Amino acid sequence: MFKKGLTRRDFVKAGLLTAAATGLGAGVLKPTGLWAAEAKIKGPVKVGYQAILSGTLAGYGEFHKMGVDMAVEEINAAGGIGGAKLEVEFRDSTLKNPEAIKNARYFVDSWGADFLAGVDSSGQALALAPVMAQLDKPLMVTHAATEKLTEQEVFKNGVKQIFRICTPTYQDGNAAAFVAKDLPAMKWATISPKYEYGYTCWGMFKDTLGKLKPGTEFVAESWAPFGTTDFRAHINTIMDANPDGLYSVEWAGELITMMKQADQAGLFKKIKHVMLPVGAAMDVLEGLGAEMPDNIWISGRYFFLYPDNPKNNEWVAAFQKRWKHYPAYVSETGYSSIYAFKAAVEAAGSKDTKAVIEALEGMEFDSPAGKRVFRKEDHQAMYSVPWGLTKADPKYPFKIMGKMVVIPPEECFNRPPFEGAASMPPFKS
């Protein structure tokens, strides 16, 4: 109790600071940079991070960790957060809901975490919402994409502790529809995961594309359960329907398997327009290598060649130097989640939950993926990720995005109050 409370000296300092702030006016008091270092934060800043570290998706956890470790090394080498040391503990989320809750409770109750981050599965993120409200610590979601987390839990149920730094299903469903409307394809079909994520994305894609381009038909759906290794029956279903376009939110290893088997079945010879909302993940691009066909539309939560600016390029180079890998999108979201906390703590001058939430709401900050703004209402980070067409490049042993199309988040992300057609794209203004 006493240790955590303010000492008299802090109190005086804080008083002086407030006085100075009032004197200077709110516009000047934005404690970043040197200012922030002055506003000493008590004790280490502790972040509990959970990601999948076991099973077939263990590679994702490793990539989360690379990004996070790099942020920790950089921040501590530069003097920590507001002068306090940054500590991160990693735990395996296993993708099971009870385990996610157990981890969160352990982090806060036993380990003394100030902040939580990570979480790959949408189911886990939703299960964590009431727990986070109870534990009352900010959670920065870096991978789970369900829009229900921010629309329902944050906006409607008021779980203000949750923020999301990665693009949600809007990127996979809505943004894909904006790209698809300009393609000469009128009949679409899908092979997608047989769970919430697959249904939601396909539903969004259908809704938005239907509105953008009336007359578009959606002719077949084939749902593959988690862990599918044989997509041949699904591929048959799609080929029977004879569509012009295939949309698939299969991801990670299953996407690699599906692409290989679809290629063997001659699917890409028949279906010319293929959209893979999570096809730009590094594990998929590297896993398929030259076997990824050209001219496939891919996207992700971040792609290392976008934006082409010094901040991103330097980060990618540093990442490669440190890990001998190109950064996966979870490396970027993991890395940036730590910097988001740093910026918020330094802006708030405190690691207190309420103050940090206030600082995060509407906060704009620069990250490798570009400028991000946390939307005040639903705590969703607004930033753009390109959609691009695959092409070979002699510089890389895998396919990259050639032609890129960027749909601004303001145009394709659902808007508060998340009710009725006016909340969903296309927007009039």
Added chain:
Amino acid sequence: MLESLIHVCLAGLSKGMFIWLVASGLTLIFGVLGVLNFAHGSFYMLGAYFCYTLLSMFSDNFWLGLALGPLCVCAVGFVVERFFLRYVYHLHLPYQLLLTFAFVIIFDNLVKILWGGGSIGSPTVTGMAGSVSIAGRLFPTYSLFIMAVGPLVALGLWLMLEKTWAGRIIRAASSDREMASALGVRVPALYTGVFVFGTWLGAMGGGLAVPYVGLLTPGMGEGIIIDAFVVAVIGGLGSLKGAFLGALIIGLLSSFGTRFIPSFDMFLIFILMAGVLLWRPQGFFGEAS
């Protein structure tokens, strides 16, 4: 419609034969040793990884990888049986399950340490990378190959068990362990031999999966082992004939289910298993106890 039906059948048959390749070793080990080997899926995974590593060492020669990889896994199987499993034969089933399950976790993590946690996209087989046109649609050549290997393995196992001296001894030891032992059969050594052979079958399944699934991931054995268990239960635990038939049924059922009743495709397989357990708990070819 007809071309679709033909391809749904082909997809089902190749899937069934692929599951059979894994289920055969599991069934053989259960039939002779009476051990439900959860780690069989790990041997499948190790088979895939060893095969992959060896084939990349020999300039992507898949056949060399397939010949040598499973042999390396046999050494692992030997250690598991000789130094661990042997000590729990006389204990209750839960102990055997616990021990073999522990190996699943150990091997999954070992693979993560040795090959990394990410997935590895595997190369296609030289000479079998393409597809052939059947009924106006392409079908992968390699899937045809799997469909041919399945029955060959079945035939080979049948010949070995029914027509050879070793097979007679294996059958004798599996039907009455004490009597075989009294007649001078060295049962422990025989058990080791059968376990290693079963391991080899599982690892071959894994090696053949390298181009079939097209992907290696730590934990890749956990999915296939469930299919293999379902197949073994439906066919009758320990019955190779039953496992072969069970694999065909599961392969076709899941293929037709996915195509024609997609909302129930996963359900179908388990309803079949539940039905078999209710009305014929010993499976199609199992012996009633």
